[in-house]
Each structure stands twice: as C-alpha cells, then as structure tokens.
Amino acid sequence: MADVVLKNIRKSFGSVDIIKGVDLEINDGEFTVFVGPSGCGKSTLLRMIAGLEDISSGDMIIGDKVVNALPPKDRSVAMVFQSYAIFPHMTVRENIGFGLTIAKTPKAEKDLKVQEAARILQMEHLLDRRPSQLSGGQRQRVAIGRAITRKPEVFLFDEPLSNLDAALRMDMRMEIGKLHHQLGATMIYVTHDQVEAMTLADKIVVLKDGEVMQAGAPMDLYHHPKNLFVAGFLGAPSMNFAVVNVEKIEGDQITVKNDAIAETTVHVQGRSFTVGTKATLGLRPQYLSIADERDSCMMGTIVLTERLGSETILNIKLSDGSTMIAAIADDQIFKIGQSVGLTFDADRAHLFDELPSASDAAH
Ligand SMILES: Nc1ncnc2c1ncn2[C@@H]1O[C@H](COP(=O)(O)OP(=O)(O)OP(=O)(O)O)[C@@H](O)[C@H]1O
Ligand SMILES: [Mg+2]
Numbered sequence: 001m002a003d004v005v006l007k008n009i010r011k012s013f014g015s016v017d018i019i020k021g022v023d024l025e026i027n028d029g030e031f032t033v034f035v036g037p038s039g040c041g042k043s044t045l046l047r048m049i050a051g052l053e054d055i056s057s058g059d060m061i062i063g064d065k066v067v068n069a070l071p072p073k074d075r076s077v078a079m080v081f082q083s084y085a086i087f088p089h090m091t092v093r094e095n096i097g098f099g100l101t102i103a104k105t106p107k108a109e110k111d112l113k114v115q116e117a118a119r120i121l122q123m124e125h126l127l128d129r130r131p132s133q134l135s136g137g138q139r140q141r142v143a144i145g146r147a148i149t150r151k152p153e154v155f156l157f158d159e160p161l162s163n164l165d166a167a168l169r170m171d172m173r174m175e176i177g178k179l180h181h182q183l184g185a186t187m188i189y190v191t192h193d194q195v196e197a198m199t200l201a202d203k204i205v206v207l208k209d210g211e212v213m214q215a216g217a218p219m220d221l222y223h224h225p226k227n228l229f230v231a232g233f234l235g236a237p238s239m240n241f242a243v244v245n246v247e248k249i250e251g252d253q254i255t256v257k258n259d260a261i262a263e264t265t266v267h268v269q270g271r272s273f274t275v276g277t278k279a280t281l282g283l284r285p286q287y288l289s290i291a292d293e294r295d296s297c298m299m300g301t302i303v304l305t306e307r308l309g310s311e312t313i314l315n316i317k318l319s320d321g322s323t324m325i326a327a328i329a330d331d332q333i334f335k336i337g338q339s340v341g342l343t344f345d346a347d348r349a350h351l352f353d354e355l356p357s358a359s360d361a362a363h
Contacts, residue, residue: 002063002076002153002186003028004049009058011044011210018044020210021058026188026203031180033197034190035233036207042190045207046156049188050079062154078147079156082163084139086131086146092118093127096145110149117145120182121175137168144179157189161196169193176200194236198222206230228352231282237313237325240283241356246273254351256281260318262297264344266351273353282350285313285327288342296341300324305334316340 004026011019019041026032034042047053048060051072060067067075078099086095094101096117100110118124121141131139140160147155157176161169173196180187180200191197197204198218206213206221206229213233214226225231231239244256247263254273257263261281273279293299303323304315314326314334326342334340 003061004154004186004188005059005061006045006049007059007061009045009048009060010056011041011048011053012056018210019048019056022207022210022212024205024212024215026186029184029186030202031187031189031200032203032205033201034188034205034207035192035194035197036213037233038192040207041210042207043158046079046158046188046190049154050077050156051075052079076153077156078150078152078154079158080140080143080147080160082159084131084143084163086139086142088131090130091127092123092129092131092134092142092145095131095142096127096149099146099150113149113151114145117148120148120179121145135168136164137172140164140172141175144176148179148183153186155183155185155187157187159190159192162192169196173200194234198234204234206233225282225350228280228282228354228356231350231352232356235284237285237327239350240285240288240324242281242283242322242324243278243355244281244351246275246277246279249273249275254279256351258320260298260300260320260322264297264346264349266346266349268351271351271353273351278355280352280355282352283324283344284348285325287348288324288326288328288344290326290328291341291343293341296343298324298342300340300342302334302336302338302340305336307331307333314340316342 006022006024009019009022036042044053048055051070055068062075093114097110097114100113118127123141161172177200201218203215204218204221205215208229214221214230221230222234242261244258246256248255252267252269253265254268255263255265298318300316300318302314303317306313309331312328312332316324318324
C-alpha cells in the first residue's frame with residue numbers, strides 16, 4: 001500500500017492551464033474522493049496519478065518514489081473507468097485475467113488470481129459468461145476484478161458507477177466500500193454523486209477550475225465549509241445563501257439582518273466582518289423549519305412543493321423576492337400560494353465574508 005503525494009502539480013494543454021498547482025497528501029489506505037463541477041480537472045488529475053497524462057510541473061509521489069517519469073505499468077496503480085472497458089468477445093475469466101495475460105503471468109498463477117478476484121467480487125459463478133450475458137453492475141465488477149488481479153498499491157476510479165441505475169449504484173457503492181475495507185488499499189475515486197462522496201470517503205477533495213477549494217473529512221467539509229463554493233457544493237438540496245447586512249459585532253457573535261430576514265446572531269470563528277458591510281448567511285434547507293408568524297424570522301409564500309416521502313422540499317419566495325429552499329422532515333402537505341413563516345437554529349447557520357457569485361449558485 002502507499003501514500004500518494006501531489007506537490008504543486010500543474011497541467012496545461014497548449015496554453016490553457018487546467019490544473020493550477022495542486023498540493024495534496026493522500027495517506028496509505030485512505031479512501032479519497034474528488035468532487036467538483038464538470039470540467040474542473042478531476043479526470044485529468046486522476047490520469048496524471050495513473051501516468052496516462054504527463055505532468056507539466058510539480059512532483060507526483062507514490063510510496064516513496066517520485067513517479068513523474070514512470071510509465072503507468074511501473075506505478076503500481078490500477079484504474080477503473082466509467083465505461084467498463086471490457087472485451088465483448090472474452091469471457092469474464094479472460095477479461096479479469098487480461099492484464100495478467102498481457103504480463104505473461106504463468107497460467108496456474110493467473111487462474112489463482114482470477115479466482116481470488118472473483119471470490120472477492122462474488123462472481124465465481126459468472127466466470128464463463130460473456131459480457132453480453134451480464135448486468136451493468138456485473139460488468140463493472142469485471143473491470144474492478146481486472147484491477148484487483150494486478151494487486152496495485154493504489155486504485156483509481158473515474159466515476160465507475162455513473163452508468164448504473166440508482167438501485168444498482170447503491171449496491172455497488174456498498175461493494176466498493178467493502179472492497180476498500182477488505183483490501184485496505186489506497187483508493188482515489190471521482191464521482192458526481194454526493195452520497196457516494198459522503199459515504200465512501202475518508203477524505204473529500206473539492207476541486208474548482210483546477211484548484212483545491214478544500215480537502216478534509218466529509219463531515220468537516222459539511223459542517224465547516226471554508227468558503228461559499230464548498231458550502232454550496234456539498235449537501236442536497238444546496239445550502240441557501242442570503243446576502244445580509246452586518247449590524248453588530250461582539251467578539252465572535254455577529255448580528256445580521258436583511259429586508260426579509262429578521263435580526264439574527266450567528267457565532268462565527270476564523271472570519272472577520274465589519275459593521276455596515278454585507279455578508280452571506282448560509283442556511284441548510286434541513287435546518288429551516290416552519291413556524292408561526294410571531295415566532296418566525298422570515299415570511300414567504302410557497303411556490304413549489306416536492307413530496308419525497310421521507311421529507312418534503314419547499315421552494316419559498318420571501319418578502320424581498322429571494323428564494324429559500326426548506327427540507328421539512330416527513331411527508332407533509334403544503335399548498336402552493338400558502339403563506340408560511342420560517343425559523344432556523346442560529347447555531348447551525350453559517351456566515352461568510354464573501355458574496356455569492358454565479359458559480360456558487362445551486363448545483
Ligand atoms: N487532451 C486534452 N486537450 C485539451 N484539453 C483537455 C484535454 N483533456 C481535458 N481537457 C480539458 O481539461 C479540463 C478538465 O477536464 P477533465 O476531463 O479533467 O474534467 P472533469 O473534472 O473530469 O470533468 P467531468 O466531470 O465532466 O468528467 C476541461 O476543460 C477539458 O476540456
Ligand atoms: Mg471526468
């Protein structure tokens with residue numbers, strides 16, 4: 001197993017800078033997830049770790065070796081892609097053993113390794129089938145099986161489950177979690193799926209435009225986002241942002257309000273504010289609740305309701321024309337056009353010293 005360290009890694013395609021100085025330490029055995037908007041450089045970064053893409057500058061270290069100049073086969077990494085990359089004319093057994101065949105591994109050893117991978121992935125009974133006789137999830141397991149037989153120190157997954165339907169994704173997500181537990185290997189995983197990121201990761205790395213916005217444990221990022229981008233990116237539905245005026249500051253107690261939101265005091269550490277300036281109040285939809293008018297700190301009109309069974313999502317237009325999304329527990333019936341009061345727990349509110357831009361809007 002191995003640590004993976006990126007030191008000021010940069011990548012340009014022609015004159016376009018795509019990866020703009022990434023520093024990252026991924027510990028041995030850690031499950032790290034890269035998330036970020038489409039085009040931010042997740043696949044490029046993964047391909048650079050794999051050796052499939054040159055590094056423009058910086059150092060890539062796997063284990064204790066600088067691997068900048070090493071070809072993929074000498075890096076002890078195995079990559080699993082979104083498209084299964086398995087051969088239709090080969091059986092599952094041949095597909096799983098393909099890397100070993102190429103490496104001219106003796107037959108007995110190859111059979112043993114294929115058998116072992118099939119056992120881990122619970123597909124021993126499928127070894128003689130061809131890909132056309134498999135489900136999508138089973139096909140992806142074949143690709144993972146091929147990666148396992150190579151006994152890599154580092155597994156790289158680029159959105160391996162995104163072609164699967166929701167139920168299968170959930171099964172496969174749990175299988176990948178188990179696989180990580182069983183093999184104890186370092187794994188780096190790219191996904192667009194929040195749930196995959198939050199549940200699988202020891203560490204989430206949020207990327208934007210080729211830069212790391214924040215890296216840390218999932219709950220650290222969720223509860224203590226460093227900036228508006230991370231705050232808006234993690235969590236579904238996204239955090240609400242309201243531009244507010246800073247009214248009063250007492251130590252780390254900051255009192256804010258705006259035309260729609262009554263005066264509220266938020267406890268903030270590590271950011272500084274100035275009375276009379278604007279700031280952004282961040283409220284997660286789950287922490288908003290319905291209140292009587294006299295107990296509420298904002299009033300609005302329901303413009304849309306989504307009943308999901310376990311929760312009810314309300315889209316509420318406030319008196320100043322801005323929108324709040326509230327996620328109310330359980331199945332509750334609200335009417336469009338209904339007027340409601342909202343309140344929130346100030347301890348769960350965030351206050352940022354920056355104002356929202358278009359890219360911080362809901363994802
Ligand atoms: N070979 C290439 N030549 C030029 N530009 C490239 C090349 N490969 C990637 N890019 C550009 O680099 C940027 C990052 O691409 P990358 O595939 O890493 O994004 P991503 O974060 O994986 O996106 P997605 O979530 O859509 O998969 C994009 O703007 C892309 O157009
Ligand atoms: Mg990609």
